[in-house]
Amino acid sequence: MRGRLGQLHGVYHAQMPYRDPHTAAPALWALRHRDGCDFEVAVIEVPGTGPDRKALEATAITLYRIGSGRSPTASFGRMPAGYTISSGNNARLAAAGRRYRGGPDPAAPAGPASAPVSGLPGADPASADWMNWTWSPWAPISQARGSAAGTGLYRVRSSHHAGLVYVGQGTIALRLRTHAAKASEPATAKAPASPATWRHPGSHCPALRPSTCSSTRTISSPPTSSPQDTHRQHNSSDNQAPRRLVRAGTAADGPAPRTDTQT
Numbered sequence: 273m274r275g276r277l278g279q280l281h282g283v284y285h286a287q288m289p290y291r292d293p294h295t296a297a298p299a300l301w302a303l304r305h306r307d308g309c310d311f312e313v314a315v316i317e318v319p320g321t322g323p324d325r326k327a328l329e330a331t332a333i334t335l336y337r338i339g340s341g342r343s344p345t346a347s348f349g350r351m352p353a354g355y356t357i358s359s360g361n362n363a364r365l366a367a368a369g370r371r372y373r374g375g376p377d378p379a380a381p382a383g384p385a386s387a388p389v390s391g392l393p394g395a396d397p398a399s400a401d402w403m404n405w406t407w408s409p410w411a412p413i414s415q416a417r418g419s420a421a422g423t424g425l426y427r428v429r430s431s432h433h434a435g436l437v438y439v440g441q442g443t444i445a446l447r448l449r450t451h452a453a454k455a456s457e458p459a460t461a462k463a464p465a466s467p468a469t470w471r472h473p474g475s476h477c478p479a480l481r482p483s484t485c486s487s488t489r490t491i492s493s494p495p496t497s498s499p500q501d502t503h504r505q506h507n508s509s510d511n512q513a514p515r516r517l518v519r520a521g522t523a524a525d526g527p528a529p530r531t532d533t534q535t
Contacts, residue, residue, distance in 0.1 A: 283311070289360035289373045291349070298374055299346035302355040305376070338393070342386035353382035397436050398429055417448035436476050
């Protein structure tokens with residue numbers, strides 16, 4: 273923690289710091305330059321690995337967003353209006369002449385607005401209205417990867433695991449094709465199959481660009497091998513023969529993972 277906070281010492285310098293080693297340093301510098309403010313910090317020691325701490329960091333940001341309706345001011349590279357952000361600071365950028373410091377710029381617009389929070393997320397992350405968004409019905413990755421269009425969010429679930437096994441974003445069809453390709457690689461072919469869901473931007477989903485709000489949820493059954501770590505992207509195999517698929521409270525045997533999409 274001492275080292276991480278020490279990376280913010282540039283916030284108090286005359287010039288805006290680079291955005292590494294700490295990505296929030298330029299924004300904090302700009303806030304102090306504009307408002308003449310100072311900063312305080314509170315810490316908590318958390319034993320465990322880096323991924324453990326990142327998971328708790330994501331949880332803390334989520335709870336902050338639910339309580340305040342927005343993300344922390346300097347998170348995610350967001351800058352106040354009237355300031356340009358500095359570049360990174362490494363040998364490659366320096367050698368290419370692409371390292372630079374940001375600073376006051378009256379023409380610089382504010383960073384993107386924080387994506388609003390649409391109420392409480394809900395108790396069931398597999399529900400059709402989780403996060404108060406409209407998701408498409410659950411469907412197999414093998415179908416969804418060819419029919420999904422646009423960019424948005426997707427979620428993955430497995431008939432052998434409780435809750436979700438993955439949440440992602442991007443160009444949905446491309447991301448699902450990537451997951452399916454990795455699942456068919458020899459090193460990961462025995463990983464349990466996992467369902468996926470996605471949601472396109474929509475006018476009633478103000479966090480994203482206006483369009484049609486939809487999602488696709490994929491349900492597939494894992495092979496008989498022992499479960500693997502399901503939080504990795506490559507465990508969404510759709511080339512395994514399904515065993516039992518349960519959807520809408522009805523058990524059914526199916527020939528392949530299913531993907532349904534609604535708009």
